[in-house]
Amino acid sequence: MSLTTPLPEAYADFNLDRHDDHEFSADDKEFMSLIASAFRDELDWYSLEESMTDVRDRAGEPNVDSLIECGYVDETTVQRKKYYSLTRKGWRVVGDSVPGNEFGDHMEKMQHRVGVHFLTEYIADRDDVAWAEPYAQYEGETYDVIGYDGIGTVLVTGEVETESNNPAAVAEDYEKLTEAPGDVIWAHPAERDFSAIWEMINQRVLDEELSVTTIDRTSNLREYLEDNELSGVDDVKTYGQLKDSE
Numbered sequence: 001m002s003l004t005t006p007l008p009e010a011y012a013d014f015n016l017d018r019h020d021d022h023e024f025s026a027d028d029k030e031f032m033s034l035i036a037s038a039f040r041d042e043l044d045w046y047s048l049e050e051s052m053t054d055v056r057d058r059a060g061e062p063n064v065d066s067l068i069e070c071g072y073v074d075e076t077t078v079q080r081k082k083y084y085s086l087t088r089k090g091w092r093v094v095g096d097s098v099p100g101n102e103f104g105d106h107m108e109k110m111q112h113r114v115g116v117h118f119l120t121e122y123i124a125d126r127d128d129v130a131w132a133e134p135y136a137q138y139e140g141e142t143y144d145v146i147g148y149d150g151i152g153t154v155l156v157t158g159e160v161e162t163e164s165n166n167p168a169a170v171a172e173d174y175e176k177l178t179e180a181p182g183d184v185i186w187a188h189p190a191e192r193d194f195s196a197i198w199e200m201i202n203q204r205v206l207d208e209e210l211s212v213t214t215i216d217r218t219s220n221l222r223e224y225l226e227d228n229e230l231s232g233v234d235d236v237k238t239y240g241q242l243k244d245s246e
Contacts, residue, residue, distance in 0.1 A: 022063075022070040024093075031059035032072065032094050035084050039113060048117040051081035052110075076111050078189060079239055083110040111189060115160035116144050118242040119187045123147040123156055141176055154181040161186060163193045170197055171204040178232035185235045187242060194218055194238060206230075 022028075034055045037043050046055060056064060064084075067073040072090035076083050086094065088107055116134050124132035129147035136146035138154060145158035157180035164170050177184050188194040198215035214224050218236045225233065 022066055022072065025063065027060035027062040028067060029094075031056060031062035031064070031084075032067070032086060032090060034059055035073065035086050036091070036094050039086070039110065041117070048114050052083050056084065074109065076109070078111050078114050079243070083114065085110040109162070112160055112162045115162065115187050115189060115239055118239050119145045119158045119160055119185070119237075122187075122237070122242040123158055123185070126156065129155055138181060141179075143176075143180060147182070156183040156185060157181060158185040158187060161188055161193075161197045163189070163196060164200070167200040167204055170200045174201050174205050174232050180232075183234040184232060185237060186233055187237045187239065188218075189239050191217055191238060194221075194236065 034043070035052075038046055038048070038052060038055050041048055043055075046052075056062065064073065064075070067090075068075055071087055072093060074085040074087055076085070120132045120134045123129055123145050124147065126147060128149060130150040132145055132147040134145050136143055138146060138157075143157050144160045145156075146154055147156040147158070149155050157177065159173060159177055159180075161170065161173060177186075188197060195216055198210070198221065202209050202215060210221070210224065214220050218238055218241065221233075221236050224230070225235065
């Protein structure tokens with residue numbers, strides 16, 4: 001097996017103390033190290049737009065089910081493709097710091113990470129945008145994506161919101177974006193997530209509640225936005241719509 005990065009160095013500093021609920025094989029370590037590298041988009045043979053089954057298979061035969069059961073790895077599906085994330089416990093085992101602001105939200109998962117990648121590509125493709133930067137800061141706030149013109153003026157700010165059990169955090173993101181510069185784009189994994197997120201926003205921060213029909217689909221809210229002003233949002237997209245626009 002040939003890999004871009006020599007994996008012994010990648011997992012030489014595994015922190016296995018106090019983690020005795022799983023006996024890590026060399027393939028387990030290799031798999032977790034590759035997840036960390038894929039998250040950072042450091043693998044020249046892998047793109048965040050692809051399923052992570054190749055990442056898993058290149059690790060040999062990791063005991064994925066056991067790693068998930070013991071709480072080191074999460075598994076999810078994005079755009080019908082399989083992705084893996086390290087949990088807090090998993091990040092600590094591989095010897096890396098838990099992802100923080102350098103990758104956006106604390107303990108960001110692959111579902112969100114992939115959305116940031118899609119949204120960055122989408123914003124960068126706008127005719128008026130010279131470049132797009134993920135996890136960019138503006139006046140002390142970190143935004144998932146910011147698009148700039150040729151002289152560095154902010155033209156568009158993008159936020160990726162995945163399914164959440166924390167309505168307060170969703171409301172805080174919305175309130176943050178009401179102060180964001182330029183056009184504001186919201187992205188969600190799918191219509192189901194979109195509807196759930198906007199129901200939270202509807203209940204917590206909007207002065208005039210939007211109808212259930214309006215927040216049922218992105219196309220309905222987009223039509224509403226064309227006819228009405230709504231602070232904190234200029235456009236909404238699912239991941240699929242971001243990809244279809246390329």
